[in-house]
Amino acid sequence: xxxxxxxxxxxxxxxxxxxxxxxxxxxxxxxxxxxxxxxxxxxxxxxxxxxxxxxxxxxxxxxxxxxxxxxxxxxxxxxxxxxxxxxxxxxxxxxxxxxxxxxxxxxxxxxxxxxxxxxxxxxxxxxxxxxxxxxxxxxxxxxxxxxxxxxxxxxxxxxxxxxxxxxxxxxxxxxxxxxxxxxxxxxxxxxxxxxxxxxxxxxxxxxxxxxxxxxxxxxxxxxxxxxxxxxxxxxxxxxxxxxxxxxxxxxxxxxxxxxxxxxxxxxxxxxxxxxxxxxxxxxxxxxxxxxxxxxxxxxxxxxxxxxxxxxxxxxxxxxxxxxxxxxxxxxxxxxxxxxxxxxxxxxxxxxxxxxxxxxxxxxxxxxxxxxxxxxxxxxxxxxxxxxxxxxxxxxxxxxxxxxxxxxxxxxxxxxxxx
Amino acid sequence: xxxxxxxxxxxxxxxxxxxxxxxxxxxxxxxxxxxxxxxxxxxxxxxxxxxxxxxxxxxxxxxxxxxxxxxxxxxxxxxxxxxxxxxxxxxxxxxxxxxxxxxxxxxxxxxxxxxxxxxxxxxxxxxxxxxxxxxxxxxxxxxxxxxxxxxxxxxxxxxxxxxxxxxxxxxxxxxxxxxxxxxxxxxxxxxxxxxxxxxxxxxxxxxxxxxxxxxxxxxxxxxxxxxxxxxxxxxxxxxxxxxxxxxxxxxxxxxxxxxxxxxxxxxxxxxxxxxxxxxxxxxxxxxxxxxxxxxx
Numbered sequence: 001x002x003x004x005x006x007x008x009x010x011x012x013x014x015x016x017x018x019x020x021x022x023x024x025x026x027x028x029x030x031x032x033x034x035x036x037x038x039x040x041x042x043x044x045x046x047x048x049x050x051x052x053x054x055x056x057x058x059x060x061x062x063x064x065x066x067x068x069x070x071x072x073x074x075x076x077x078x079x080x081x082x083x084x085x086x087x088x089x090x091x092x093x094x095x096x097x098x099x100x101x102x103x104x105x106x107x108x109x110x111x112x113x114x115x116x117x118x119x120x121x122x123x124x125x126x127x128x129x130x131x132x133x134x135x136x137x138x139x140x141x142x143x144x145x146x147x148x149x150x151x152x153x154x155x156x157x158x159x160x161x162x163x164x165x166x167x168x169x170x171x172x173x174x175x176x177x178x179x180x181x182x183x184x185x186x187x188x189x190x191x192x193x194x195x196x197x198x199x200x201x202x203x204x205x206x207x208x209x210x211x212x213x214x215x216x217x218x219x220x221x222x223x224x225x226x227x228x229x230x231x232x233x234x235x236x237x238x239x240x241x242x243x244x245x246x247x248x249x250x251x252x253x254x255x256x257x258x259x260x261x262x263x264x265x266x267x268x269x270x271x272x273x274x275x276x277x278x279x280x281x282x283x284x285x286x287x288x289x290x291x292x293x294x295x296x297x298x299x300x301x302x303x304x305x306x307x308x309x310x311x312x313x314x315x316x317x318x319x320x321x322x323x324x325x326x327x328x329x330x331x332x333x334x335x336x337x338x339x340x341x342x343x344x345x346x347x348x349x350x351x352x353x354x355x356x357x358x359x360x361x362x363x364x365x366x367x368x369x370x371x372x373x374x375x376x377x378x379x380x381x382x383x384x385x386x387x388x389x390x391x392x393x394x395x396x397x398x399x400x401x402x403x404x405x406x407x408x409x410x411x412x413x414x415x416x417x418x
Numbered sequence: 419x420x421x422x423x424x425x426x427x428x429x430x431x432x433x434x435x436x437x438x439x440x441x442x443x444x445x446x447x448x449x450x451x452x453x454x455x456x457x458x459x460x461x462x463x464x465x466x467x468x469x470x471x472x473x474x475x476x477x478x479x480x481x482x483x484x485x486x487x488x489x490x491x492x493x494x495x496x497x498x499x500x501x502x503x504x505x506x507x508x509x510x511x512x513x514x515x516x517x518x519x520x521x522x523x524x525x526x527x528x529x530x531x532x533x534x535x536x537x538x539x540x541x542x543x544x545x546x547x548x549x550x551x552x553x554x555x556x557x558x559x560x561x562x563x564x565x566x567x568x569x570x571x572x573x574x575x576x577x578x579x580x581x582x583x584x585x586x587x588x589x590x591x592x593x594x595x596x597x598x599x600x601x602x603x604x605x606x607x608x609x610x611x612x613x614x615x616x617x618x619x620x621x622x623x624x625x626x627x628x629x630x631x632x633x634x635x636x637x638x639x640x641x642x643x644x645x646x647x648x649x650x651x652x653x654x655x656x657x658x659x660x661x662x663x664x665x666x667x668x669x670x671x672x673x674x675x676x677x678x679x680x681x682x683x684x685x686x687x688x689x690x691x692x693x694x695x696x697x698x699x700x701x702x703x704x705x706x707x708x709x710x711x712x713x714x
Binding site: 057233262 | 421422425426429433527530534535536537538541545546548550559560562564566567633636637639640643646647650677678679680681682686687689690
């Protein structure tokens with residue numbers, strides 16, 4: 001019996017090894033992803049999104065955005081390409097939150113599935129590697145989930161991103177705090193050791209200096225860390241007015257939880273990624289109150305767009321009706337990538353990569369997501385909004401002032417005074 | 419400065435208790451069954467989700483869920499050992515390695531399916547409250563001892579103590595030890611090896627479940643949380659020496675001290691690197707671990 005099992009096990013190992021090798025990178029770039037649209041015209045989009053693994057949640061938000069837009073636009077006949085309407089098809093795989101898998105799947109989408117155009121994965125890491133494959137095969141990719149500048153500084157012609165650049169993530173939060181209290185000078189910064197968070201940290205460090213604030217404490221913690229209480233202890237000794245985090249969701253929650261344990265207090269708390277998702281409030285409950293998050297988009301923002309949704313509120317309502325929850329910026333950003341393609345394809349009258357590329361570079365249209373316009377590197381030009389968690393367990397948009405739902409509550413009381 | 423050091427020391431002591439519990443189950447399974455259980459992290463994760471589910475749905479106090487998650491993991495561990503791992507227990511190390519690695523992936527993905535990838539936290543009303551030991555009159559800052567961590571520390575020690583008593587003074591415990599020393603000799607003296615293995619594995623899983631329940635109150639977690647703890651368990655077991663309960667505790671204290679002290683130093687970003695350097699150093703200087711003896 002034992003030998004039997006061993007044989008089976010080794011067969012399985014061999015089989016999976018063979019399966020793993022079955023999709024080798026094609027030897028030469030096959031420049032044929034743009035088969036001329038056949039009679040019942042369809043445009044096939046390909047995407048690899050994290051449906052499992054560390055960023056499974058964000059991946060799901062992105063996937064839901066893609067699917068909803070495709071369904072809604074197909075109801076209207078699809079994209080207008082020249083004189084005809086083309087319906088959209090999406091081929092989507094799970095990249096397991098893994099950058100290497102993402103690249104492999106993009107290769108498969110281009111060479112085997114022969115998709116016409118590419119949508120991006122979630123996360124700077126996967127986008128970084130996936131976009132290299134898009135560049136190799138010369139297929140345009142507009143991505144909703146990678147904000148790291150390193151994606152855009154390689155001189156690629158085929159990648160555009162709809163999230164604002166990582167180095168600017170925390171700027172608007174700092175602007176807002178300074179506008180409220182010019183005497184808040186001392187800042188503590190917690191930095192996740194991750195390529196995106198590093199860029200956020202470098203960006204905000206330079207910005208703080210430029211604005212004349214003092215960075216009294218700045219320290220990195222390893223990605224996926226389980227304990228930051230020693231960092232919180234060291235930061236507490238510096239008595240910061242403002243605590244900033246260059247983080248993702250899980251570590252932002254960890255910093256807040258352990259800051260409370262240790263009694264690290266500050267008048268304002270802001271994190272790059274984390275507080276702007278609903279889960280942050282669910283997980284932390286009352287402790288989320290007063291915390292600031294930055295986000296490129298909320299349903300409360302007032303944009304007037306020339307797209308099928310028109311305004312953030314209308315998009316949010318449609319999304320909620322379909323999926324049962326209020327969309328986060330991840331889903332909005334995903335839809336924005338497809339609107340970027342729509343506008344570019346309609347302007348080009350073709351889905352030829354060269355023509356689409358030209359139009360994407362020229363793009364400048366108002367949408368429910370805000371103005372869609374890319375910098376020469378390919379990253380969206382867009383300021384961040386700021387949200388704050390309130391006592392009632394909800395987060396509200398509080399910045400920019402023109403679209404604020406509520407006033408910024410400041411200062412946050414000490415943990416033991418709440 | 420005194421506050422900073424004092425707080426760090428308190429942090430380290432409290433952390434070491436929790437880490438000891440994380441590593442104990444891993445250590446006895448490795449010591450007795452001679453398998454490195456790569457699914458240990460997934461067991462911890464399941465323990466955390468048992469607590470999360472009971473707390474969220476039925477508002478059971480997280481500390482009261484510990485026996486439940488221990489029992490659940492005990493049963494799961496027993497079944498997994500008796501019906502899955504036992505088939506390959508005498509096979510080379512690589513086979514059990516592959517098998518437990520596969521189990522780890524299956525359990526994580528099942529958890530993703532059941533609980534989704536959301537980051538969860540268990541926040542009873544008393545979370546974040548604590549004692550202030552010493553208050554500096556100038557800055558009014560003090561050394562905080564969070565109640566939750568203190569309770570977790572005490573529970574860890576109690577469980578470690580119970581395990582020690584069980585292993586040393588009961589017939590079953592001694593059968594486990596004997597099997598670990600020499601399974602053929604144990605068999606000759608009348609120990610039934612297969613159920614003993616299953617029992618040991620189940621105890622290891624139950625301890626992981628308890629650790630998971632405690633961790634869920636202290637940290638946000640998701641189905642992928644286990645990997646980091648598996649790694650810590652590995653380092654601690656090697657540091658302290660395989661198969662000794664006091665060794666595990668010593669290893670945890672050392673690991674926690676280094677972790678916390680590096681955390682407040684400028685080396686903070688290299689925390690994990692320093693832990694590994696320590697591991698390599700111990701392996702070079704004293705391959706049996708600090709308190710290890712050629713026991714198992």
